[in-house]
Amino acid sequence: MAIQLSKGQRIDLTKQDPGLNSIGIGLGWDVKQFDGGQDFDLDASVFLLDASGKCRNEQDFIFYNNLASPDQSVVHTGDNRTGAGDGDDEKILVNLKQVSPQIEKIVVTVTIYDAEGRHQNFGQVLNAYVRLTNEESGSEVLRYDLGEDFSIETAVVFCELYRHNGEWKFAAVGSGYQGGLAALINAYGLQ
16 A cells, blocks of 8 residues: 655655665646647656755756666656546656665656746646656555645646665655746756
8 A cells, every 4th residue: 555645744765665676756647627728748857966956967857858867777758748548647767776876866847848838837737646656566655646736836846756874765845836947957957
């Protein structure tokens, strides 16, 4: 049975499941029915951060145009441009033992493509969630349902995986930002 987390909660993945190594981070959402005339395209991105809280270089930014870290420890399985259907809309695979020792934090975000031009925001998104699975056993380890606390935000940090005293932990973040992907790129030290 998966653990259900709330915003701000943290869990020690290493203690929860000592053999946990190959994980999947499934992200899902639905879009409210409205007649804006434009399709919604939500995009998952991952920022690999060092001890300074910044990406070391552009290869530490994993997204639809850069699907894997150089060491293949973090892999984005591809862009779902419609979000249609049930289940995970996008997925990130992480091999915890393979992540560079220089990486202290893995930040998983979702942004709305061309949100400003299409007049779209996370206030129009329902049922957003992130779930972590053990890819070896296929079991769901934890789930965090983000709720509907957003209005004008165009980017959301769903969760973070981070190292603390050599152990991997998961934080349910759920923080929204204006400025879309560009704001996140700047926040994490890229241009």
